[in-house]
Amino acid sequence: MGIYERKQREKERRKEEIIEAARKVFSIKGFNRATMEEIASEAELSPGTLYLYFKNKEELHTSLSISILEHLCDKVKNVVDQKITIEEKIERFRDVFIDVYEYDSNILINLFHLQSGETLKNLSEEVLAQLKKFSSEAHGAIADVIRQGIDDGIFIDEHPVALADVLWATYAGIVLWVDSKRVLNDQKDFVKSTLNTAFYVISNGLKKR
Amino acid sequence: MGIYERKQREKERRKEEIIEAARKVFSIKGFNRATMEEIASEAELSPGTLYLYFKNKEELHTSLSISILEHLCDKVKNVVDQKITIEEKIERFRDVFIDVYEYDSNILINLFHLQSGETLKNLSEEVLAQLKKFSSEAHGAIADVIRQGIDDGIFIDEHPVALADVLWATYAGIVLWVDSKRVLNDQKDFVKSTLNTAFYVISNGLKKR
Amino acid sequence: MGIYERKQREKERRKEEIIEAARKVFSIKGFNRATMEEIASEAELSPGTLYLYFKNKEELHTSLSISILEHLCDKVKNVVDQKITIEEKIERFRDVFIDVYEYDSNILINLFHLQSGETLKNLSEEVLAQLKKFSSEAHGAIADVIRQGIDDGIFIDEHPVALADVLWATYAGIVLWVDSKRVLNDQKDFVKSTLNTAFYVISNGLKKR
Amino acid sequence: MGIYERKQREKERRKEEIIEAARKVFSIKGFNRATMEEIASEAELSPGTLYLYFKNKEELHTSLSISILEHLCDKVKNVVDQKITIEEKIERFRDVFIDVYEYDSNILINLFHLQSGETLKNLSEEVLAQLKKFSSEAHGAIADVIRQGIDDGIFIDEHPVALADVLWATYAGIVLWVDSKRVLNDQKDFVKSTLNTAFYVISNGLKKR
């Protein structure tokens, strides 16, 4: 391994460390209440160092979101490659969503929260590109499975991309909606059952009659 | 009308005016970038005055959210009272969601965005109560319709509240998800068609086979 | 006096106070080393308040420069109006320059120091306009006197504006040059004698032979 | 050449390279906006290396100033040695000033700008000594010529050092004054003509009647 590669790898490792620290802080405080100083302190670095690796707070946050999106994307693509029926794949998607939610629900909530217009202006090209990449890959994989279902004559004749949107959006919606209900109604952890119901309804609804 | 009632009514009117000004500013700037001074100026009041009517920025924002939630709630309940079939009612819910989205999509996005854990701590009891009230009323109305569908043997045998959750969460999810896709992929205004697809799938999925 | 005028006047007074505090701090520390907090503290105000009256540090500094430029301008115009010979007026200009230098040499030095390209970009239109106004008025008044001298056949046939430039630049140059010499050679306060010599040479040089 | 001399020479060469890089960056950005990292990058070195050759940013800047001052000094002394009349020498001084201005006006402006009190405190003895040396040499050379003119009965009976101050300060003043006018009035490149006028007035004014 050349000296350049070693440095590059070292740099990646450091980035990961910072992202890990950011995960903890953002998770507890949310974007606004989290401070760069706090994240730096969590990473046992000085505030200035963060800026050697991330352009600004916004970008650090997005890099964190990307890391979870990448994770999600990997798992979704993994489902596609499995040798199982279409219907089973749809069920596996549900499981992936539940897994990821359980892995880090707060960051997932932030992921959906912060992908709004104004937010994306301060991001570097690189980060924005990654965001798009993983986002469209995950989405594309789901659309592919649905397309297959349509081709097989199992699913209703709707545009597969639109159906993938529905699936994905439902996921996002349940995560957020349930989060707010948890606060308002002091109910806890019914994401799982709600997702189950949702997927039951949707997979039922996808099928031709 | 006594002097007390008149005062009370006057106060309500003033609150409405402020909320209206806040709607404009939050809609354009989002929660963080909007300033109390800007809202005050839009309402042709001084910053200090806002604090006579709302405890803080957070609460003003939530009051705004509530006003749209109330609107949504009214419309949902209106659907329930109509003399139409269950299936038509489900279709009407879709129309209500589309209407409200078109009325003020930005605020609606904020409504979902900001109902997250940390945010709700600064709210007064009164505001929190209202939030819960409209939220559960709207949700309950939907659940009632679904329950009816189940009782009529049309819909699948799932818990009606859970099914209402799914419906509602799907709505929230599509609004948010589509908003972020708009930014990432430069696509515009396909909320409507996505909602259509979603409701088609779901209403299909609700039905017994 | 109406309420509006009173407020306006009050605001002006407060601006003056801040400028006065800034004069002290900038005078001792120079532009870079002076901090807004220090100026605020000198003015017995909070840092935030400074920003109610001045857009930023740059503009506060320039406003200070303007106040001395205005003073200089007044005195120059005053000389022009006096009923004395052209040659006496030139001598009076010298006295004005010496007076102003003695009034606040440090700020005067800053005035010349900071009127450089990059600096002026952050200023508000209003401030920039004032800067130009006083600058060109003072300069114009000097040019007028010189023009008179040329018309009277006393002075050499050069463009009066160019000659005014020379006079003015000599002033600026001596203030700065002498300031740096003071540091390098530990000489003190020979601005006056240098200005005297300069004006002697120049007024001699202005005359036709 | 011994190993010590070679090292010394090598060190000088490296210093020159850094100064050259600094010239470019300071010239474009000015003292404050220029960063050590940028200068290092321009010199194809690392930031840390700059500190092996210069105590700090201030001293690097001053070294740059000195290099131009040395250049100026050389040229001035060169004029003195020429076999021409006193009056021609004064004219040559003007040409030297114009040449140097044209060579690097920005750095020259900085040279005058930054020789103010506070700035000089961080300089090493060595650098300060050089600054004084070239400064007084150039100035002394001019004074010598003027002294000669007085002795020859051509020039007015004033202290030659004071007259040299006037000449020098006029130069500094025009450079700065013209720079600020350029910004305020959008006029360009009339340093030359202003310097011409100034020298015409002054050389006229130096002469006895």
Added chain:
DNA sequence: TATGAATGAGGTTTCATTCAT
């Protein structure tokens, strides 16, 4: 009730400088 000037804590960010390698 309404004002709006003043507050001041606190955040992000920059960058000259250091030091282990």
Added chain:
DNA sequence: TATGAATGAAACCTCATTCAT
């Protein structure tokens, strides 16, 4: 000698909120 990652102090500026009038 050279590196360059890391430091960390410090600065500017914002803005929600208060309170005397």
